[in-house]
Amino acid sequence: MKFEEIGLAGKMLDFEMLEHLMNEVGFVRAGQWDYERITYDYKFENMDNGEVFYLRVPCYAVEGEVETSHAMIKVMEPYLGKHYYPHGVEYDEDFPKQIVNACKKLLNELKEEIDKHHTN
Known part of the structure; x- marks a missing residue:
């Protein structure tokens, strides 16, 4: 599931500011990067039924x-995906409404912070 309506796509920031803002909102980079691409994740884990979802924000270096x-x-x-052990993450799912709403809230918070610092 993509979150196109949020309006994050195309925003540009220097790496240090992006890293700071992502951490402020709760996204982690961990080992998901190379010299040109980055994926920041926010993990949702339901302790009652074991379901795991990842809200992902992909980025790439333009300079x-x-x-x-x-x-x-x-x-x-x-975009949002559901993790299936041991197979990986699937993105074409019916996601719980509370997860989708939480994602929108996080992404809107992130967009608000990025809008203060992005360049075009």
């Missing part, structure tokens, strides 16, 4: 390399 101070990073469309 420089990821983790360098001069890198300019472009945000792409966020």
Whole structure:
């Protein structure tokens, strides 16, 4: 499920600011990056039934390399997936309404912060 209506796609920030804002909202980068691409994740885990969902915000470097101070990073469309052990994450699912609403709230918060700092 993509969150096109949020309006994050196309926003550009320097790497350090993006990293700071993502961490502020609760997204983690962990090992999901290379020198050109980054994926930030927010994990939802239901302790009652074991379901795990990932809200993902993919990004890529339009200038420089990821983790360098001069890198300019472009945000792409966020999307939601459900994890199935041991197979991986599926994105074409019917997602629980409370998860979708939580994702929208997080993404709107992120967009608000990014809008204060992005460049075009």
